[in-house]
Amino acid sequence: MTMRIALDAMGGDYAPQSVLKGAKIALERNPHLHFLLFGPAKTLKPLLARSKKLAQASEIIDCESGIPADMKPSTALRQGRGTSMWQAIDAVHKGQAQAVVSAGNTGALMVLARFILKMLPGVDRPAIASFFPTMRGESVMLDLGANLECSGENLAQFAVMGQVFAKTVLGFVKPTIGLLNVGSEDMKGSQSIRDAATTLKESSFQDQFYGFVEGNNIAEGIVDVIVADGFAGNIALKASEGAAKMISTFTRQAFKNSIWAKLGYLLARRTLSKLHKRMDPRRYNGAVLLGVNGTVVKSHGRADALGFATAIGVAVDMVKYDYQHEVCHDINRLKESTTSQEFLPQAL
């Protein structure tokens, strides 16, 4: 069955080329895709003409160019109606596409998606989620920056959305959940984190709830889903990326230090390049905006075609495994189980 994906063809540092090339790669991986390409027709038409296959699987929807990377979200909300990002999101709202992918301005995407698509019933705040490699495989983390401060209820909802995302995109059966904290003891952390722990412990997700995890546990992969407010989550993810890059760089430099090391590198090249591929950030491109009423995937602004294709792949998985429906179901489960728990003491 054909799956229709709206692409903001003008978002990202290398758009529209990276978007079209990414779409082409995604199409090779999944021939059932149909793309709605949002952007100025005069720009997109000649580019699309270069690939017959992609042209056959795509239609251009003529509109203004993208939202500038440095535009304030509030300005985008006031002035962005005609842009490729707005129109691409709106295509999901109108049911013309089943998901939207953009590598444009993150803040604008968040605000526009929430404004155009509205929230899913039962979800109070959207959260940005992403997945990344760990010692034990892959994990999901959220929120990565949509909310600087969160209540316990917000965090519990993020946990539920995150575990559905882990099921959908990583294929986990019953993902484990951890709350990011500065210690593993019950008394640690802010009130909202402790509230979230109480809610999850008392909910029907209790057997998936691991408890508190610390910063170092993220890369250890001791849980499948790490839940944090947007400030801590953003800093944890970026700090991890920075540290990983530092060690990789140091290792590469070390191999240039002597003739023996250089020779050693040549011999180990194949296995090191496998490692490099395994950790390739392009394999982990595609943050999603969870909680809004529609599938919205954010590609990294500097993503190349391969990275953008990964982001499309995330959108495809979310549609294929019906993320939106699953999350509504599980959010209801959270509400029901916590409500019944609340009434329990009185009933007894």
Place this chain on the structure above:
Amino acid sequence: MTMRIALDAMGGDYAPQSVLKGAKIALERNPHLHFLLFGPAKTLKPLLARSKKLAQASEIIDCESGIPADMKPSTALRQGRGTSMWQAIDAVHKGQAQAVVSAGNTGALMVLARFILKMLPGVDRPAIASFFPTMRGESVMLDLGANLECSGENLAQFAVMGQVFAKTVLGFVKPTIGLLNVGSEDMKGSQSIRDAATTLKESSFQDQFYGFVEGNNIAEGIVDVIVADGFAGNIALKASEGAAKMISTFTRQAFKNSIWAKLGYLLARRTLSKLHKRMDPRRYNGAVLLGVNGTVVKSHGRADALGFATAIGVAVDMVKYDYQHEVCHDINRLKESTTSQEFLPQAL
């Protein structure tokens, strides 16, 4: 001139052996040290007898054993008076020692140090600081967990304390300061972070203030001092450690993958072991509790003798370069410059 250091001989997973062996290494590095060893004499005496040199440079102060690693700080405060940790801190308060080093319960150390030593004049809250390797050398980060929430004024004071620490222990002349945030633009982050930025910009530290830094900038080493509240700082540091460990492990594993890679490893072994040494966490052991009226160094609980010797070395540097005096001076500079700035508009 002799420098007198109080050691909590009973704190840490490998105490008292790691403490005594660490003291021995520190003494070899710095023969002017004199140690006050706090702990049960019957335990410490036979251990100390093993090294004549260390015995000559040490005295045992008989007291109860250490504070258990899992004891609540509030319990330590009520019941800990006779313990090695309490007595070691008290030696600094009484002027019997110039600094105290403990590998014991962090929460208890913080609470006891604050209770016994009190705060430095002009400093509102203590902060935990540490230093670590970056792409450009070494940086300092604080707070690493003493305060979950901080005002702008707290963060500005941490910035001042952190830059004195970077001068003292890393030898920087005019350390640059960055505030950890989720973006570099002025409007990003919480009110307290933006307040701290305003305070620092208007203070006499303005030429040291770089602005906001993001998680990935930590390992990049773009500033010498990274300032955060204790929640974000703790998570950033631990997430970085976790990611660095993951990449190192993956690289080691990669070298075991094939006979060629193994041979490559043998050839590159020397240069890789240099890298390993450079990143050795034992070289970066020694978090300090800044802002209290006395030099307090916290060794990692799992530190071995070499790690504990590093922690003693940090204490030695802080005493040698008169951290406490310097920080009082610079905190005054902060207060004066921000106060005068406050009055400036009215005077004009």
